[in-house]
Structure formats: C-alpha cells, structure tokens
Amino acid sequence: MEARYDPKSIEEKWQRVWAEERTWEVSNEPDERPKSYVLEMLPYPSGEPHIGHLKVYSVGDALAHFRRRRGMRVLHPMGYDAFGLPAENHAIKTGQHPRISTERSIRQFREQFRSWGISIDWSRELGTHEPEYYRWTQWLFLKLYERGLAYRNEAAVNWCPNDQTVLANEQVVDGRCERCGSAVEVRQLEQWFFKITEYAQRLLDDLETVQWPAHVVTMQRNWIGRSEGARVSFRCESIGKDYEVFTTRPDTLFGATFFVMAPEHPDVLRLNDSAEVREYVNRALTESHEERGAAEKEKTGVPLGRTVTNPVTGEEIPMFVSDYVLMEYGTGAIMAVPAHDERDFQFAQRFGLPVRRVIGSPNGDDALPYTGDGVMVGSGRFDGMHNREAFGEIVAWLEAEGRGRAAVNYKLRDWLLSRQRYWGCPIPVVYCDADGIVPLPEDELPVLLPDVEDYAPKGRSPLAAAEDWVRTTCPKCGGEARRETDTMDTFVDSAWYFLRYCDARNDRAPWDRAVVDRWMPVDQYIGGVEHAILHLMYARFLTKALADLGLVGFQEPFTNLFTQGMITRDGAKMSKSKGNVVSPREYVERYGADTARTYILFIGPPEQDADWSDQGVEGIHRFLARLWRLGVEVAERTDASEADPRGEPTALLRKAHWAIEKVTQDLGERFALHTAISAVIELVNDAYRDKEELYGSAEGRSQLRFAAATAASLIFPFAPHLGSEVYELLTGRRVWEEPWPEHDPALLEEDTFELIVQVNGKLRDRLRAPAGASREEQERLARESEKVAQRLDGRELVKTVVVPGKLVNFVVR
RNA sequence: GCGGAUGUGGCGGAACCGGUAGACGCGCCGGCCUUAGGAGCCGGUGGGCGCUUGCCCGUGGGGGUUCGAGUCCCUCCAUCCGCACCA
DSSP: OOOOOOHHHHHHHHHHHHHHTTTTOOOSSOOSSOEEEEEEOOOOOOSSOOHHHHHHHHHHHHHHHHHHHTTOEEEOOOEEOOOSHHHHHHHHHHOOOHHHHHHHHHHHHHHHHHHHTOOOOGGGOEETTSHHHHHHHHHHHHHHHHTTOEEEEEEEEEEETTTTEEEOGGGEETTEETTTOOBOEEEEEEEEEEOGGGGHHHHHHGGGGSBOOHHHHHHHHHHHOEEEEEEEEEEETTTTEEEEEEESOGGGGGGOOEEEEOTTOTTHHHHOOOHHHHHHHHHHHHSOHHHHHOTTSOOOOEEEEEEEEOTTTOOEEEEEEOTTSOTTSTTSEEEEOGGGOHHHHHHHHHHTOOOOOOEEOTTOOOOSSOOSOOEEOSSGGGTTSBHHHHHHHHHHHHHHHTSEEEEEEESOOOEEOEESOSSSOBOOEEEETTTEEEEOOGGGOOOOOOOOSOOOOOSSOGGGGOHHHHEEEOTTTOSEEEEOOOEEOHHHHTTSHHHHGGGTTOSSSSOOHHHHHHHOSBSEEEEEGGGTTHHHHHHHHHHHHHHHTTSOSOSOSBSBEEEEOOEEETTEEOOTTTTOOOOHHHHHHHHOHHHHHHHHHHTSOTTSOEEEOHHHHHHHHHHHHHHHHHHHHHHHHSOGGGOSOOSSOOHHHHHHHHHHHHHHHHHHTSOOHHHHHHHHHHHHHHHHHHHHHHTTSHHHHHHHHHHHHHHHHHHTTTSHHHHHHHHHHHHSSOGGGSOOOOOOHHHHOOSEEEEEEEETTEEEEEEEEETTOOHHHHHHHHHHOHHHHHHHTTSOEEEEEEETTTEEEEEEO
C-alpha cells in the first residue's frame, strides 16, 4: 500500500473535475430549493492574494458548501475591484498601462483561487475596470443624477498632496490620507457629490433590520452622528441679517454670551475684512486637518467687531471667527455658552468673555464648565425648571416667536466621488458653454477610458491631457463641449457589484430586476472590519437610492454580516517591511490547499485575530494525512457492501453521530468553524483507537466504514479535495452531491450517565447512573457513595439539590 | 475624554441555559516500531502537597448574589479597537 498523503495529485484531480463540469455554476431559474447568497467582499487585485484572502474565502466557502448540501441554491461568485490607485502609481513609475498590471494580478488571483479549490460560479466573474461593467457604473451615475442625488458643488474638500486628488471624508483618518498617510489639506474646489445625507435617517433606522456585529452597527451610528436640538436665529442688526445656529442645548440659551463663526463661513469677510481677519481666515484655510483638528490645541480667534442679539435675553453679544467652529457641521456658526461647554469655556477664558451659569448642578458643586443636568437659574421664567423640561419649553417659545425651531442634525456629509486620477470610471457628463452640465444619453455609454501618455497627476486629472477625447459635442445642442476629466471614486464601483453578480452577463441593462430580487439581499456577507463604514455605508446608500428608483425591491443589501479577524505573525500585523508576511502560495504548495484552509479555520474563532504558527499548520496537516490513511486502510480492509452500518451500535458509531450533530450546529447556528473541525478530529482519533477491534466483525467493519466516510463528509466544507477523495474511496460517490448527513438522536442517548456528586458545591464523586433515574433514585445513589458518606457523617444535612441527569449536591453544616 | 471588545495551562483555544474548568491542536515528557528518523502508532501533561486511593489551590485583582460562578451583578486593573473641537 502506498501510504503517503499526496495533496497535490488529489487537489489537481478534483479541481479538474469541478472546472470541467462547472460544478459550482448556478442558474438564475428558480427551483424548489431556497436560495442563499454567500458573498465575500470584492478583492482588490494587487500582486497575489494574501493570507487575509485565504481566510475570508475559507470561511465563505465552508458556508457555501454546507448550505448547498443542506439543499439550498447557493450563489457564490467572484470578481475584482480593479480600478484604483496602486495600479496607477505603478503605471506612473513604470510607464506601463495600469490595465496590463491589473490584468496580470487578476490572472494570478484567479489562478490562486482555483488552486485553493474555492467553489465559485466562474460564469459570473467580473472586473470593475471592464467596459462591460463600468458602462453600468456610469449608467447608475446618470440615474442618480436624474434623481438629483448626484450634484456638482464647490466646497471645502480634503486634498491629498501626495496622491494629488480629493478624498471623501471617510477616506481621511486622523487628518491623513487613508491610503498613503500624507497630511490632508483643505481646498476649496468644485466637485461631484452623491447626496447620501438625504438618506441619513433611513441609514440609521434600517440598521435595526440587519443582523450585523454590534460594533459595526455602533460605528455606523457614530458616523451618521444624529443629534437632536434646535436651530436658533441670532440677528445681526448692523448688517440687518439673521444667522442661524444649530445647538443641542437650547436649554442653555440664556447663557449664550458670545457667537462664533467658522473661518470658511461665507459672511466672515463681509462682517469684517480687516487685515487681521483676512490673515486668520487664510491661515485656517490652508492648515491641514491635523493641525487644526487637535482638541488640546489652544483656542484661537479674532473678534469681528460686531454683535448679534441673543433672542431670549435681548442682549448684544460679540461675534468672533475661530477655527474651532467647523463649516461642515450645522450652519458653520455657533452660539457659545461658556458655562456649560468645554470648548466655549476655553475660548471665553482666552478672550476674557463673561461666563454665565444657567444650570445648577444637583450636588451644589459650582465648578464650571458644567455639562450635566440640573435646575435652571438665571433664565427668566424658566428658572426652577429641570433643564430637560426647559429644553422643550424654550424650543416652543422660540417657535412661537419665529426665532427658532426643533431640529435634527447629522455628522454625515455628502459623498465626494470625483477623483483627479486616471485609473477609474469616467464620469459620463460633458460641459457645454450653452447648456452647462449635460449628462450623456444612455446610448452613448460606455464613455471609454482613453489611453494617455503620462499618468502622473498634476493637480488635474491625467485625462485632461487626452485633448482629442476631451473635445466632443454637446448631446443637447450639438455645439462644442468638453468631457468631464475626473473619474469616480472606486468605492462607487464596489457599491453595486453584488447586484451585477446576479445577472452578470446582461448586456441590455445592469440587471434584470426580477433576477436581482430573487437573489438579493446577500444572505451572508463576509469581510474585514476595515470596511465597517466606507464600503458598507456606500453600498447601503446606493441600494436605498436604487429602491427609490424602482430598480430593486429591497432596502438593505446585506442581511447578515460577518467580520473576520486579522491573521498576524509573531503577534504583529503582517507587512513587507517587518518581513513577517505569510504567503498562501508557499503553504499551498508545501502542504496543499486543504491544509492551508483547514488550518486557518482551526486556529481560533474566525471573528478574532489569530497568530499564524508554522507548527500549527503541521498539526493540521498531520490530521488530514491521518484521515486520508484511515480512508485508504478502511477501503482496503473492509468491503464496499459493508457501507451501511449494521448491528449493535458501537461507541464509534455513536461518536460519528455525535460529530454530525456537532458540526451541523457549529456550521449552521454559529460561526464556530474551529470547534467543528475539532469534532472531526475527535471522530478520526476514535476511529484509530477502535479500528483494530472493529475489523474483527462484519458489523464492526460496517460501522468503521461508515465512521470514516462520515469524517470525510464532515471535513468536506473545510478540506473539499480530501473530503471528496476519501468519500469516493469509501462510497464510490461524490460527496458534494450527497445531502448533508443527519444524526440519529437515538444513537446519542446513553443508557447511563455520569452522576456528579457534590458536597457544599465541591466535587466529591462521579458515579454511573441509569439514564432515566428519578430525583429520588439519583439522591439515593449519591448517598450510597462512600466518599460522600464520609463527608456527611456527623454533620447536619441542610439541603439537597438534585439536577436530573446531572448532579446531586448535599449542603451540610 | 466618550463608546465598544477582550482577559482561562508553556501557547492557540473549548466549556452554547449558572451545574465535571482546560475539549481539540501546538509544545513538552515517556513508550513502541525502525539500520536510522525531524515519518508513523500508543500513553501522559493546570499548579502545589502526598506522590498509591487522596487533599488543597486555580479562569486579570477585589467584593457580592447563589446549594453551586469562567459564566450573573458591582468595582478596580490591563490590553486592543473605534470616535474624538460634531456645538
């Protein structure tokens, strides 16, 4: 017998079968089976897949296999998020077209995914850079534009000086470019936006309809940042204009002793255009987010030499400009209540402004600023009221006077989607002197990305250099027009790919609604937490917009979300500079894909970070080899006719049924893939322990053969090649065509159980007791235990606790 | 500062409803097989004391609820993550 587990030949054999027979393709025609859409987040193809990819697809594939064999029609597609900066930066360095390097990476990804044996429906494969795909990205842009959800506007935007492009707020982390780490500058530019703010409330509300990890929901909630408060008007008599502010504390209005505007506020220079103010404003505008953002920074500002009227006190309060007020939030101006707000307090200290207490603290503590609740003071007829009550009363008063109203404000800002870069989806509009912004008609799509000589960004899109391409005619008047040269944020491409998969080869529309409505929403979405806000928020927004357009029939794209943890090495994040990168290919070549996949799932709970260990890989490889040898040996030493277990159930047969139940629960009811694998290991260990004895009888052989085939069947979702191989060896059948096994509950029932006997809650003895023992019987058995009798002797029995089928606890004094 | 998560052997982790703490794997120790093995097979492995049967301690620290707590409550500590001048 050639007793060597050879993953290479086994894996190649089954991969060939799956490719030739297109085993994992699924039709869009519904059948009696319930559907399940299992999706991992779209990979960005750069070089080769890394260990994180191996993990996410190992998790998703285990689930896809399990659900198929449980009788579901499973959609499990693959594609590539192919536009983007790394490929373009590579092009700048080498002069090679980003399409070349991107498509090279895609080939490598595809080849690796195949070598991992992931069960993908390759007939739906897509790349977001293909005209067949981005044609529809452009089409969606036009739909949003028609609906007023895409607009062009000048605004203070984040500018990355290194990547030479604007960024969305979500792509700025700690004042730095999320991609390259450069300090982000603020620039006043005209850009394209999607009106995601219009969906703020719905994005918030519908978080309650999805089953997502709590921390992701919390992050989205915080990002949307809903605050309830009021808008209040402050009149500036000297120029005869009302300025509105948003406040969450209308109850402190009597304590508003000054008024502050953001440097970007359009009226600042109108109120005061002195050199000092100009200089302050200019400095604030050019300061990076990081410099400006620090909360610890000392407050700065300049008085504007004007006043506004506090609407409740009638008092004239001074106006300032200061960079601690943000133009993007609320109205870009605030009422300052130094007694009850930290920041206003700091500013007041710095500028010697009055601090007026209007809420008392319940413990009589008179330290200011005080931000808690209490009883109103110094607030006219509201004095004596609790501030929570005064909140509503003051808003009602403002409304009656026409000086304000209740209002809700969100931190969420519109999605800035234009980028001054080359390797992205062209925005399908033109600029015409006569007609202004003109969207292209649908039949002119796709607007193909032209080839250019130079990819280097120069503060404007490299596309602007393609003069022949830029010059075009206006679809409205036929006159001269210029094309939009910005491209779209790649997050637009990935905000709808899951819809395209449903109907990937449709060339008349992005999808057929009936088809999409049958597959969507995604039943299980799997990916990393790093997308908790960006991608997931954008995809949710787009889905809602499409629902409003009547293009899809659901509100949320991802019913269940699973966020997998990172794989570290020596406790640290893998990086080239640390030299601790684990290459999946290396391990797949050395041990086989089954070992790599099973190990990465066995290492720990998939949602947690886990540290890669070469010794751990060896351990799992040993287990798979053990299972393979068991299969070979059992196939040789038992008869195929003995496949069905017969005779008195042995411990091993019971163990097989126990493993079936365990794996089914771990895979079906939770994401406990690591404990599912443990259960199969236990089954194989028991088979080794018992096999020599079982070979001795026909009945024993039949049960052994069943146990080995069951182990193969249960390991299949994790190690599909080995599972297929061993299962075929023992049954002659294809494991993926077999229904998922079901355990026989009768076989899990034992005649006796281990009765735990405690005295004062401490374990004192373990006894065998008959399965159906009554409480009295259990207690009697426990009392008969010598060890227990010794401890009960001469002491007063206070109480006896009996848990049927489990334990007896004697409480003595 | 605010919000969230986590803390169990030498290591990764298990224990699902409050009921045998440490499944499974790694590592380590011992044995078998072998010309030899870093191959395979079998056994042991939380700590301490007796070292045979047994006893005591033990799930980050302290306190509480309970017949009984890794699990529930309070409190403190540590680590990680997210947000952070959002009015």
